[in-house]
Amino acid sequence: MATSTDEMTNLSWRRFEDGDNVWDNLTEQIFVQDTSHKCPTYVHKTPPCQGSCPSGEDIRGWLQIVRGLEQPPEGMTWQEYAFRRSTDANPFPSMMGRVCPAPCQDGCNRNEVEDFVGINAVEQFIGDTATANGYKFEPAAVDTGKRIAIVGGGPAGLAAAYQLRRKGHAATIFEAFNELGGMFRYGIPGYRVPRDALDAEINRILDMGQIELKMGTKVGVDVTVEQLEQDYDAILWAIGCQSGRGLPVPGWEGTSNCVSGVAFLKAFNEGRMKITTDKVVCVGGGDTSIDVVSVARRLGHITKSNKRDLPETVIHDGYVAHDTAMTAAAEGADVTLTSLFPREKMTASEHEVHDALHEGVTVLDGVMPVEVIKGDDGRAVGLKVADCEMKDGRPTPVEGTERVLDADLIVAAIGQGGELTGLEEFDNGRGLMNSDKFYQYPDRPGHFVAGDIIRPHLLTTAIGQAWIAVESINEYVNKEEHKRRPKVDVHHFDLLAKLNEAKLAPEEFKVDEDSDLRGTADAKYAIHNYEDRSSAEVIPHDELFLGHFKYEPRVLRKEEVPSAEEVLGHFKERVIGYSDEDAVNEAKRCMSCGMCFECDNCVIYCPQDAVFRVNKSESTTGRYVDTDYDKCIGCHICADVCPTGYIKMGLGE
Template sequence: MATSSEEMTKLSWRRFEDGDNVWDSLTEKIFVQDTSHKCPTYVHKTPPCQGSCPSGEDIRGWLQIVRGLEQPPKGMTWQEYAFRRSTDANPFPSMMGRVCPAPCQDGCNRNELEDFVGINAVEQFIGDTAITNGYKFEPAPADTGKTIAIIGGGPAGLAAAYQLRRKGHAAVIFEANSGLGGMFRFGIPGYRVPRDALDSEINRILDMGKIEVKLNTKVGVDITVEQLEKDYDAVLWAIGCQSGRGLPVPGWEGTPNCVSGVAFLKAFNEGRMKVTAEKVVCVGGGDTSIDVVSVARRLGHITKTNKSDLPETVIHDGYVAHDAATAAAAEGATVTLTSLFTRDKMTAAEHEVDDALQEGVTVLDGVMPVEVIKNDAGRAIGLKVADCQMTDGRPAPVEGTERVLDADIIVSAIGQGGDLTGLEQFDNGRGLMNSDKFYQVPDKPGHFVAGDIIRPHLLTTAIGQAWIAVESIDEYLGQAEHKRRPKVDVHHFDLLAKLNEAELAPEHFDAHNGDLRGTSDAKYAIHNYEDRSGAEVIPHDELFLGHFQYTPRIHRKEEVPSADDVLGHFKERVIGYAEEEAINEAKRCMSCGMCFECDNCVIFCPQDAVFRVDKNESTTGRYVDTDYAKCIGCHICADVCPTGYIKMGLGE
């Protein structure tokens, strides 16, 4: 029966094109049937999902656990094992599975077939399951007697406290706000970050012990840097960027109803702002601006307002709050989002923009603000905008396209800056702190830094920086020289650690009696295995993509309200995977750079030279072996290896 045209379009990858009959490179020309002296060796590389993850998570590793390929140690469920593997790098799987824009998915090699693996959806499942089952972190090792001051209790500060405890150091967190969580709590709405789940993940860190928390304490104002240096063995600055940038246009400065996106969201997330204005205009294009407009649509406005009811009064004051009864009288708000960039170049996640449109937000892309229009009382009543063209990275208005957007409140979500009041000695002139490659503050021994205060970026970036900063702090406390960081600086699969975990560690090597020339059968070595994960990310063109079938991604369900239903809708939007969905989605992982036991090399070897290693002799069967007395160097095993794990090089 002929293959239908519809089916043919689903599998479109070929290793060779018509007319390809000559090897391109000298390296490949050595393969001439059985005259080659090259034989297979097994090379571990970093997958691009992991290489794209600023937290450096071992994504391939925990996907292998969820799918059932990598088995947990005795006495542990796979759910707990996946949790422990994922939190080696990032202690917030439930949170990050919800809000991370997932650069790992952009890098996923499966994009070359049909669609990326739903990595953050599986991560959310791991995190939510851990909360439901009450998993705790392993107890901290013996106390080192060292205590580190962490300035800031956001994602970077909390991740640093977690990593410090794993090394036996104590921590004291100084937080200027009334609660921990930073941007998790004060920058992202609760319908995206459920507060009960956030509290569970924070408390799990605090439950490790020896982490003291001092809330409502602003370093530089309530306590001096000199006092910190005297009382603590090191200081980690993780203060984030809590101040928003205003619009660089005439009329913005000093206008009461012109506010930053950071302040707008903080007032909402603290529960003080319960309504907004009738006409809201937000300038942005990133994730913060999407949160602003989505919140504005949910809050709505009230018709009759006293001065204390105005949203900017609540936002600017910091203590004034709307009466709870105010929200009951709310009506829908007209909300507009403008972006310098066209829709395809906006930095906000595409599905977030889609959700905002469904909720009734008007999105004007390719538009720049020109001037704030004010009335005689000095309040903004509109924002003049114009179509823009980008010239050398700078926007320029298109003549004749100016128009005014009516506005009762204007929100700027174009970037954030740090508040270095009392910390001027650390200001690099841009309202931020400088850092070297080890996340030390230059010329400030004992001071380290992580997160947005270096450069505003993603939450996952702050968490990854905190891990490296803690490594540097640990070396500083031990008066050790900083180790050279690997080129691919992430958490890697460690074969030797896995062998030890499975009680299959190699035998002791005796240098006096062992064979120093090489061996293919001794029990003290892992044969023909090379770990290049710290140096190389494996690209899609090293894989045999023809092995993989067309398998659509399993999308998480979402509860996104319509424009008519959005007012007062604060239910969580994302509905996480059921267990079966998480397992099936994890099975879509192509295990780039690591054997996943497909048996292609064993099946297709014409000499029966390649064989599986018995699982009671090695680890979880993550690699195969070769009888080099039979191997003729035909390289078929390398050609049919889906993951690019087999390389022809041995014997050259």
């Protein structure tokens, strides 16, 4: 008999299993009247959402602000405060809230209760609200006089310009294309990344000033590396990967209607490709391949076309474009996506695969391309595929499963490489550039690297690398030693900064008057009863008291995903952002892992009244409760009932 919905939503969770009624080691684990040496301390750790975010965003922090728990400084709205906290790490909240596959949500501890927090939906709300309200970035506090060359105006390059300006350095962006945005603009369709929202977030960075643009300029061709070395204090290579990889099968090379996913999407995003063909086969399984097949379904094909109207003519030639009038006669295209891996192991997000299926794409998983079949005119007419199995990590065709998929256009979305014409000296042999852990180019002082040119990955990865690269550039131009990067290398909540912001900073420590720090329990120059382990530890779900959290279904963003019958010509944005109320309600589902969220459990359950609320005039995030150690007997009840794992029985160890 199936479990009823009512039973499923009535959660039952216990910290201890049946039979766990005796401590393994009585002396160490439990108090003996009032002689315990262990008392609670408040330990800040990094939540797994943030630990899983390649940009290192303080996700828990801005969720706390949206829900109303962490209060903004005087004179600032919570909407603006959430924007400021979010963009400390990533200047593109509106974009990332739409297109990031959200590894943070996979790591979310709330998955152990019922479902992850909709982090990307709240982030989109923050970004869209910032644009609607005209929020700007703060101007740099100082002007250092240092000038940094950034080669590439995509996500990594723009994020680097933003972080450099915050440190007071001027930046010059050298961009080979005529518009900024990189993969945001040329690799992702406009119905996923609205161009007005993208332009707003790019312009907000440029408005910080002292960011010079050299558009249509390819370093290595139009300007030499030696010139950059002479004119700038450092160089950041953020050129991305604009060269798609072809299929490693017979018949691919030189066949006109066999194209890369990168070239296909670029032709569409530049507005040159208006139609595709009757039968499109895309080989991939990642996010790029999903964009290819979704675009192909929206474009459709025209029944009778001249040779010049074939899609490969505009994909291969940047100066040719389809006539817009063609779209009026477009009919639906038969689009197939093939993947080496089973559907559950495809790298594309499950949500995107589901939408593609809903839009009428056929997905064949667990198959591999074997050969491109050509017609008498030399164009591809089909792709031979076979079921595959992995042997020693390599796909191997299963004998007897070969079949041919009819195709008028074959698209390879299996990886990308850098376009290193004129920069061959930097090529590591794989069409990419090397870097060390500080994102320096090895053995080339003053050269730094960030983004896909290191290894193609997520947009959020490129943005996170740009932040660390800028930290390294700042140390380099200031002739400082590179600081050791923390084990958990993200943007951490800083209690001392929060106390300063709330005008609750500790008093100045005066050596002559205060002399010795040891043994103090009430001095106003120290933050007591607090330990910050966030740079070294990510808090797992088994350190939380999950029984505190009731079943709260996720507040889903509304979506407008067209059906197979509606998809032709459908270029409206699919996701519809949260209202203020929706954003607040979803943010309230955050369990605040590793940080107090003021539930009062420790105050209520303490049998000795040893745990107490800090006076409201002295309270702020991370400083809501305190412990009177004269009353505490070390019973560990407060730690057992702390939902967020913020209380540890460690003081005295």
